[in-house]
Amino acid sequence: MDEEYxxxxxxxxxxxxxxSGLLSVDGLKVLHMDRNDYYGGESSSLNLTQLWKRFRGSDxxxxxxxxxxxxxxxxxxxxxxxxxxxxxxxIHTDVTKYLNFKAVDGSFVYKKxxxxxxxxxxxxxxxxxxxxxxxxxxxxxxxxxxQDYDEKDPKSHxxxxxxxxxxxxxxxxxxxxxxxIDFIGHALALHNDDDYLDQPAIDFVKRIxxxxxxxxxxxxxxxxxxxLYGLGELPQAFARLSAVYGGTYMLNKPECKVEFDGSGKAxxxxxxxxxxxxxxxxxxxxxxxxxVKKVGKVTRAVCIMSHxxxxxxxxxxxxxxxxxxxxxxxxxxxxxxxSYAHNVAPKGKYIAFVSAEAETDNPExxxxxxxELLGPTxxxxxxxxxxxxxxxxxxxxxxxxxxxxxxxTHFESTVVDVLDMYTKITxxxxxxxxxxxxxxxxxxx
Amino acid sequence: MSSRRRVLLKxxxxxxxxxxxxxxxxxxVNRKFSNQYKATIGADFLTKEVQIDDxxxxxxxxxxxxQERFQSLGVAFYxxxxxxxxxxxxxxxxxxxxxxxxxxxxxxxxxxxxxxxxPFVVLGNKTDVDGGKSRVVSEKKAKAWCASKGNIPYFExxxxxxxxxxxxxxxxxxxxxxxxxEEEPYLPDTIDVAGGQQQRSTGCEC
Numbered sequence: 001m002d003e004e005y006x007x008x009x010x011x012x013x014x015x016x017x018x019x020s021g022l023l024s025v026d027g028l029k030v031l032h033m034d035r036n037d038y039y040g041g042e043s044s045s046l047n048l049t050q051l052w053k054r055f056r057g058s059d060x061x062x063x064x065x066x067x068x069x070x071x072x073x074x075x076x077x078x079x080x081x082x083x084x085x086x087x088x089x090x091i092h093t094d095v096t097k098y099l100n101f102k103a104v105d106g107s108f109v110y111k112k113x114x115x116x117x118x119x120x121x122x123x124x125x126x127x128x129x130x131x132x133x134x135x136x137x138x139x140x141x142x143x144x145x146x147q148d149y150d151e152k153d154p155k156s157h158x159x160x161x162x163x164x165x166x167x168x169x170x171x172x173x174x175x176x177x178x179x180x181i182d183f184i185g186h187a188l189a190l191h192n193d194d195d196y197l198d199q200p201a202i203d204f205v206k207r208i209x210x211x212x213x214x215x216x217x218x219x220x221x222x223x224x225x226x227x228l229y230g231l232g233e234l235p236q237a238f239a240r241l242s243a244v245y246g247g248t249y250m251l252n253k254p255e256c257k258v259e260f261d262g263s264g265k266a267x268x269x270x271x272x273x274x275x276x277x278x279x280x281x282x283x284x285x286x287x288x289x290x291x292v293k294k295v296g297k298v299t300r301a302v303c304i305m306s307h308x309x310x311x312x313x314x315x316x317x318x319x320x321x322x323x324x325x326x327x328x329x330x331x332x333x334x335x336x337x338x339s340y341a342h343n344v345a346p347k348g349k350y351i352a353f354v355s356a357e358a359e360t361d362n363p364e365x366x367x368x369x370x371x372e373l374l375g376p377t378x379x380x381x382x383x384x385x386x387x388x389x390x391x392x393x394x395x396x397x398x399x400x401x402x403x404x405x406x407x408x409t410h411f412e413s414t415v416v417d418v419l420d421m422y423t424k425i426t427x428x429x430x431x432x433x434x435x436x437x438x439x440x441x442x443x444x445x
Numbered sequence: 446m447s448s449r450r451r452v453l454l455k456x457x458x459x460x461x462x463x464x465x466x467x468x469x470x471x472x473x474v475n476r477k478f479s480n481q482y483k484a485t486i487g488a489d490f491l492t493k494e495v496q497i498d499d500x501x502x503x504x505x506x507x508x509x510x511x512q513e514r515f516q517s518l519g520v521a522f523y524x525x526x527x528x529x530x531x532x533x534x535x536x537x538x539x540x541x542x543x544x545x546x547x548x549x550x551x552x553x554x555x556x557x558x559x560x561x562x563x564p565f566v567v568l569g570n571k572t573d574v575d576g577g578k579s580r581v582v583s584e585k586k587a588k589a590w591c592a593s594k595g596n597i598p599y600f601e602x603x604x605x606x607x608x609x610x611x612x613x614x615x616x617x618x619x620x621x622x623x624x625x626x627e628e629e630p631y632l633p634d635t636i637d638v639a640g641g642q643q644q645r646s647t648g649c650e651c
Contacts, residue, residue: 039519069556087638096639098521103636218636225636229524236519243510244489249517 003276005031005248007425008269010256010283013041014076014235015402018418019282019425021093021241026426030247031276032239033269037252039239041284042385043405045072045232045344055302055381065304065378066346072230073302073344076405077336077353078414079104079224079319081210082217085415087225088432098237100228102342103220105315109187110322111179115311115373118187118321120221135177139184142174146208162202170201184208186323192332192357192408193324210412224410226317230344256287258399266398280425282400285388291401292388297358298407299384301367303377305350309337310375316341316350319409322370331357333370334409352377355407358384400425452500454621455525457507459547460532461540462514465570468604469532470506473614478605495618502618516550523555528564528621530613533582535569535601541582541590548594564620565597568613573603 006028009020017039020032038044046054048068052061061068080086080101090096107118111130119125131139150156160170171181185191189207196204214223227233243249253271258281261267268277285292308314320335327333339350354370363382371380390401403417423429458466467488471477474491488508495502507526512518529551533540548565557563569587572580584601591597598620600613 067556091639094639099638100635101638220636225638228635229521233521236521239519240489240510240512240522243512246511248515249512250515251517 003031005029005276005278007031007280007282008033008276008278010034010258010269010281010287011041012036012039012235012239012251013284013402013405014043014231014238015414015418015421016041016282016284017235017238017242018089018415019421020247021095021238021245022422022430023282023425024242024245024247025093027245030242031250031269031278032242032247033250033253033256033271035252035254035256039236039251040075040232041235042286043074043076043231043235045074045230047071047073051302051381055383062379066349070346071344071351072232073351074231074353076231077300077338077355078231078405078409078411079222079226079336081410081412082214082220082223082225083210084214084410084412085419085432086411089415089418092430092432093238093241095237095241098240099233101225102228102317103218104222104224104226104317104319104338105220106312106318107187107222107224108312108318108320109183110320110326110369110373111183112326115320117313118222120215130183131177131180135180138175139180142171142176142184143208143212145174146205147212149205149209151202160201162205163200165201166198167201167204168197170205171197182323182325186332187321190321190408190410193330221315222319224319226338226342228343230338230342258283258288260397264397280398280400282402282421282425284402285390285404288392288399288401289388291390291392291397291399293391294386295389296387296406297384298387298405299356299358299363299366300382300407301354301363301371302381302383303352303354303371303374304345304379305352305374305377306348307375308339308350309335309352309373312337320370320373321409327369329356330359331407333367334407335370335373336409349378355409357407394424452622453503453505454527454618455505455507456528456530456617456621457509457523457526457551458530458532459509459513459551461534461537461543461547462511464532464534464537464540465604466532467508469568469570469602469610469613470508472604472607472610474506476607478607495614497615497618500622502622504614504618504621518550518554520554523551526551526555527624528566528617529555530566530568530617531597532568532570533587534571535582535587536571536574536579538581541569541587544590561595564624565594566613566617566620567591567597567599569599569601570604572601572608573606 007023007030009016009032012034020030024030048061048071051073052058108115109118116130119128148156188211189204211223257270258266259268266281268275312318316339318337322333324332333356335354337352338344340347345351352374354367360366387404389403392399394400400421460466474493490507492505495504531544531547533544552560588599591599598616600609602609
């Protein structure tokens with residue numbers, strides 16, 4: 001340390017690592033530090049020993065669970081939309097070369113006490129009991145409209161201005177039933193409550209388009225992909241990108257303390273008695289807790305099992321969405337399951353997560369509807385965490401703080417936060433349609 | 446001549462900052478050497494095809510990208526390595542003393558299934574400096590350490606002059622291949638995220 005940097009990044013969560021990678025590629029001099037001796041921060045993947053240490057306060061997991069290193073248990077379980085912003089970011093930066101992905105086997109939705117596969121093909125759609133025959137026809141007309149909708153082509157709008165018309169109004173135009181609306185809004189548009197119904201329909205329509213495009217992208221059984229060895233690979237991959245472009249990495253740095261000048265501007269970071277100077281600080285909420293405010297709480301169960309989730313056709317990886325109306329809650333509950341097929345557990349083991357925005361102080365009771373869908377578990381851990389957003393004014397203090405990861409089961413909100421922070425830090429907007437490695441290859445010729 | 450199945454081998458290069466890891470990699474893959482030292486910037490992994498007898502191997506050689514400077518390599522860097530190359534500078538005793546730490550760090554992070562027999566190769570680099578006058582680690586001392594750690598193969602190299610680099614990497618290739626499992630390990634059917642154009646979906650979702 002005792003050097004000068006353009007940006008010091010604190011915490012190696014996924015958001016911070018993406019930013020570190022992007023800023024280093026831009027030619028900024030970046031120092032990236034973390035108090036832990038591993039990458040990922042709150043979004044790491046833990047081996048069995050780390051899991052036991054964190055949740056059981058001991059170093060000794062059960063012997064019969066298998067080798068510790070074979071576990072990669074995500075602390076923020078999310079799948080990746082195959083055509084979503086994170087995939088675009090991975091391609092943009094060429095970070096895909098450090099990673100391997102596999103399609104997620106299926107997506108299911110909970111309705112009246114049972115789970116149903118969200119259809120991935122026309123054939124599945126026709127057979128699905130989620131809708132009656134006449135409703136399927138009405139829904140098909142709606143989906144054709146959504147598919148053909150092009151923001152820039154007024155002819156495709158069919159007289160509707162989606163920036164004014166609400167989602168409720170467009171649904172009404174197609175005569176869809178309440179059950180259908182619930183299914184489309186929560187299992188396809190992936191809204192986690194019903195507030196979207198009274199918002200302009202443009203976001204609702206775009207989300208359905210994203211779902212369809214992601215489904216078509218790799219033609220797996222779902223619109224999601226997921227990396228081998230778990231989500232903890234992602235921060236490491238972006239950190240490597242940063243390092244390749246000159247970023248400096250220091251793990252295991254306790255007490256990273258941001259230093260401010262007389263006018264309240266960040267000027268550096270001190271750790272273990274040494275201070276590195278910088279113009280800007282980027283961090284997760286835990287490093288500048290006095291500059292954030294709590295906006296919610298996520299509660300989660302993490303389970304180790306020796307079987308797939310029942311009634312999922314023995315899927316190795318699935319998502320199950322429990323819409324909030326089905327449970328009498330304010331927001332949806334999500335089940336996420338992955339297994340040895342994605343190299344996150346030993347052969348024959350599955351890792352399942354039940355997540356929701358907390359509405360009570362009793363996670364065991366609150367998450368019960370999801371946990372009951374799992375069947376027997378070998379081990380179960382509960383954890384809850386508060387979610388924060390920054391309250392500081394970046395122009396005044398040169399601090400750029402990410403928001404905490406939410407309970408959603410995909411990364412769109414994560415990357416939106418990253419892109420927004422990138423623009424605030426650099427003053428530039430990132431064009432994800434450019435493939436950086438292809439661009440630099442062209443520049444070399 | 447015809448060749449049998451192509452084999453992809455992951456090789457990682459470990460050692461203190463400044464011992465010449467990147468230069469060795471560049472000398473072997475690109476036949477280039479740069480006198481200008483800066484802690485590694487821009488080095489990532491490189492691939493090179495190596496033919497030994499009638500087999501063709503694709504070596505995927507991973508540099509540390511500078512993350513070793515403050516002991517900040519992640520577990521992903523180590524995963525799946527078929528051979529670990531430990532590099533020290535024959536003119537810097539500390540870099541030799543730290544080989545033990547690097548080897549132990551590798552065994553912890555990579556957790557190979559057979560740690561006693563995992564293939565390491567040690568390179569004593571920069572033998573060209575001052576015509577050998579500033580050398581502080583004797584060949585005898587280095588060989589003794591290698592013998593004590595399970596007869597690790599040892600090469601003295603100069604990335605600058607290209608001395609012994611090819612011989613070292615041929616040995617690395619052979620040992621990496623010996624470590625490759627006989628039967629194909631369980632290989633999930635991964636998808637190619639970077640390739641493939643976006644397809645417009647046809648029909649409705651349900």
